[in-house]
Amino acid sequence: MQPIKIDLLINSRWIIPVVPEDSVFENCALAIDQKSIVGIYPQAEAATRFAPASVVDLADHILMPGLVNAHGHAAMSLLRGFADDLPPESWLEEHIWPAESRFLSEKFVRDGTALAIAEMIKTGTTCFADMYFFAEDAAEQIRISGIRSQIGFTVFDFPTAGGKDADDYIHKGLQLRDLYKDNDLIKIACAPHAPYTVGDATLRRIATFANELDMAVHIHCHETAKEVSDSLHLYSCRPLQRLDDLGILLPQTQLVHMTQMDDQDIKLVKDNNCHVVHCPESNMKLASGFCPVAKLLDAGINVAIGTDGAASNNDLDLFGELKTAALLAKVVSGNAAALNAHQAIRMATISGAKALGWQDQIGSLEAGKSADIIAVEINSLSQKPLYNPASQLVYTNSGSQVTHSWVAGRALMSDRQLLTLNEEKLMRMADEWRDQISPDPQP
Amino acid sequence: MQPIKIDLLINSRWIIPVVPEDSVFENCALAIDQKSIVGIYPQAEAATRFAPASVVDLADHILMPGLVNAHGHAAMSLLRGFADDLPPESWLEEHIWPAESRFLSEKFVRDGTALAIAEMIKTGTTCFADMYFFAEDAAEQIRISGIRSQIGFTVFDFPTAGGKDADDYIHKGLQLRDLYKDNDLIKIACAPHAPYTVGDATLRRIATFANELDMAVHIHCHETAKEVSDSLHLYSCRPLQRLDDLGILLPQTQLVHMTQMDDQDIKLVKDNNCHVVHCPESNMKLASGFCPVAKLLDAGINVAIGTDGAASNNDLDLFGELKTAALLAKVVSGNAAALNAHQAIRMATISGAKALGWQDQIGSLEAGKSADIIAVEINSLSQKPLYNPASQLVYTNSGSQVTHSWVAGRALMSDRQLLTLNEEKLMRMADEWRDQISPDPQP
Numbered sequence: 001m002q003p004i005k006i007d008l009l010i011n012s013r014w015i016i017p018v019v020p021e022d023s024v025f026e027n028c029a030l031a032i033d034q035k036s037i038v039g040i041y042p043q044a045e046a047a048t049r050f051a052p053a054s055v056v057d058l059a060d061h062i063l064m065p066g067l068v069n070a071h072g073h074a075a076m077s078l079l080r081g082f083a084d085d086l087p088p089e090s091w092l093e094e095h096i097w098p099a100e101s102r103f104l105s106e107k108f109v110r111d112g113t114a115l116a117i118a119e120m121i122k123t124g125t126t127c128f129a130d131m132y133f134f135a136e137d138a139a140e141q142i143r144i145s146g147i148r149s150q151i152g153f154t155v156f157d158f159p160t161a162g163g164k165d166a167d168d169y170i171h172k173g174l175q176l177r178d179l180y181k182d183n184d185l186i187k188i189a190c191a192p193h194a195p196y197t198v199g200d201a202t203l204r205r206i207a208t209f210a211n212e213l214d215m216a217v218h219i220h221c222h223e224t225a226k227e228v229s230d231s232l233h234l235y236s237c238r239p240l241q242r243l244d245d246l247g248i249l250l251p252q253t254q255l256v257h258m259t260q261m262d263d264q265d266i267k268l269v270k271d272n273n274c275h276v277v278h279c280p281e282s283n284m285k286l287a288s289g290f291c292p293v294a295k296l297l298d299a300g301i302n303v304a305i306g307t308d309g310a311a312s313n314n315d316l317d318l319f320g321e322l323k324t325a326a327l328l329a330k331v332v333s334g335n336a337a338a339l340n341a342h343q344a345i346r347m348a349t350i351s352g353a354k355a356l357g358w359q360d361q362i363g364s365l366e367a368g369k370s371a372d373i374i375a376v377e378i379n380s381l382s383q384k385p386l387y388n389p390a391s392q393l394v395y396t397n398s399g400s401q402v403t404h405s406w407v408a409g410r411a412l413m414s415d416r417q418l419l420t421l422n423e424e425k426l427m428r429m430a431d432e433w434r435d436q437i438s439p440d441p442q443p
Numbered sequence: 444m445q446p447i448k449i450d451l452l453i454n455s456r457w458i459i460p461v462v463p464e465d466s467v468f469e470n471c472a473l474a475i476d477q478k479s480i481v482g483i484y485p486q487a488e489a490a491t492r493f494a495p496a497s498v499v500d501l502a503d504h505i506l507m508p509g510l511v512n513a514h515g516h517a518a519m520s521l522l523r524g525f526a527d528d529l530p531p532e533s534w535l536e537e538h539i540w541p542a543e544s545r546f547l548s549e550k551f552v553r554d555g556t557a558l559a560i561a562e563m564i565k566t567g568t569t570c571f572a573d574m575y576f577f578a579e580d581a582a583e584q585i586r587i588s589g590i591r592s593q594i595g596f597t598v599f600d601f602p603t604a605g606g607k608d609a610d611d612y613i614h615k616g617l618q619l620r621d622l623y624k625d626n627d628l629i630k631i632a633c634a635p636h637a638p639y640t641v642g643d644a645t646l647r648r649i650a651t652f653a654n655e656l657d658m659a660v661h662i663h664c665h666e667t668a669k670e671v672s673d674s675l676h677l678y679s680c681r682p683l684q685r686l687d688d689l690g691i692l693l694p695q696t697q698l699v700h701m702t703q704m705d706d707q708d709i710k711l712v713k714d715n716n717c718h719v720v721h722c723p724e725s726n727m728k729l730a731s732g733f734c735p736v737a738k739l740l741d742a743g744i745n746v747a748i749g750t751d752g753a754a755s756n757n758d759l760d761l762f763g764e765l766k767t768a769a770l771l772a773k774v775v776s777g778n779a780a781a782l783n784a785h786q787a788i789r790m791a792t793i794s795g796a797k798a799l800g801w802q803d804q805i806g807s808l809e810a811g812k813s814a815d816i817i818a819v820e821i822n823s824l825s826q827k828p829l830y831n832p833a834s835q836l837v838y839t840n841s842g843s844q845v846t847h848s849w850v851a852g853r854a855l856m857s858d859r860q861l862l863t864l865n866e867e868k869l870m871r872m873a874d875e876w877r878d879q880i881s882p883d884p885q886p
Contacts, residue, residue: 080828081830081835084784084831086779088779091779119824122825284774287778314838315838334730335530337529337530381565382566385880387880391524391528391757395524395728396757396758398763427822427827430824430828434830
């Protein structure tokens, strides 16, 4: 039999395909052609079956689906470490908002988004959900970089640098959606900022558009106890109940944070088939509270994971986030078996894909899916001895071990070198923003 | 004036001396002579004042005191990732103890301790508190490596591979103490395993020795809620109260874990001037509970930090532990200002030094102190822009950024290369143990 011509064959020591669940293949190869996954084969079989245009050999690596960072504000990477160790109100009102009102611009968004994408590619993310201003400028950087993204256009009921009023935000967002409707790697979602910053009328309109256009809704929700108590005071119900009453709890709704959840909240999320996006490090750093991840998984709710913006994390390393999530789920639930290594890996891959409505394309290494793939080198001193690759990946790993990244078959990083972005130029650019935003760094 | 001859001058972009508190010096130099710190000077002044035998230039680095890892079981690095995501009883009784009973030996301790030391040096630790078996074999590896250590000889009231009974454990430990009494870098401490594994008579004897010999006591305490409720059932008091009644809460007592603390516990620790060693990742991974770090600091209690053994962490990276501690303290106390970056750095340096009774020697870069120093490169994409070096060190950093390490002026690592240990040999040795302990790794 003639060998089948394909674009790329990757031989890897281990492959964690995510589907089937809990499996780790050893000494296998992943075949890729025309942007898509052909299949996984024993290396000896792959060597005779295929005639690949190129071959990558990974002797000490885990090959796995690219990570899905399901919540962040990419451009805020320019405010990384700008204001730390502060109560949330002071952080936001006295530091972040004043800095944004002075410096936020199209260029800020282009530069900050490019910096964030570079960090995300380097640490294993191949798809991210963004929520910020000047979405069209973010989209342009995303397109150039080759990463996959759900871009949420933020909606408020008041003016900001990004828009005049709800009408203006929504109008621009829907225009952007039209512009990118044929792009396979970019989806535009509607991102009402939060229940407490968007009124009933606007939320109802968004629900209508989301239903008609089958558009995802991405919203901060139940981030803090204060948000819940304020809502009880103003609306006589919890924010989630209000969202339900307004018809915005849809199967394509992504509820970000959810640190305050009672049994009725869990039932509402479950009954409406919404997705929860867990941001453990941001929730810890801002002292927001604990998302009850183990309970949500037990209830059958889809839970994805996000880093949030670098201003409240302070990095975009989803492997670090994954370790934190796995550790936190155990101590919060009081069960050391909660969120095991494979569950944590699923949260950062297939569950993220589901949350963004992309589960047919990404999140696992299955034949026919898009070739969104990363390789992670598991060969450092601190990963020895190696009994269990999945455990090592979650508990001893960090994004700095990621060596290769592909999105839809296109290589975005090879041997730790970015291929679509200029790392040195981005670092110089970040230094320039630092000089402009804070000419006298505080020790 | 003639330049003063010194052994070493280190020019560094930033220096965080820890004392004085909250300070960051920029473009300064640290002078070292005869194993000790001479002082910190502006680089231009240092260049004329000193005639150093060697100079190290660190353009993008933070120079700071070496980290103190105040609790661990070094040799257990050979069981890293051997049994994860299990309830504590099953983890210990069905996996760790059976593995130890099969494989624990002098060689296991020598090899595992060497592996752990290599990982600790590489990630910034220059001093660690150990608690395990075959302390004399651990001590030998510690001596060879050049790292600083408090070696706790473990005491149980029952036989293990490490001893027959309490008398035997104590006798061997005191012999070891004699052997190392003139070694500046090694202290021997008494480490009764826990209140629930050591009886009253033995704890009283240990209190006597600790008082007479001014020897530190290192003990697991209030690790889990079950430990406290069992003690209430058996002794009609909480474990900490029992330790106080037995006279073992001394100014040189290091209480490890302390996840279960009521106001009376806090008062007891404070009144007795004991030290608490916080192990956040182990407490999370084993679902043990939350140590109330912010409350302890508010009460004026000295809190150090430890990784615990690699079997329950799963790495020995104290910078990662530090980030987790800073994030966890905020969400547990409900205060985003709790355990700020400088406080976290102190916890891993001067507070660790205090806990081990070594505050006159290490923990800060003060003139006259031992030259126990590390350099951390702060120049990666994920650390840009850089507004605040201390914040970057805690929130965006990991041990993989550590480049240099000195203990008592002796270089243990230079440009990420270990100088006293053979990294490749250690990695091969770890692979051999993996093959022996678990010939068929579980996926």
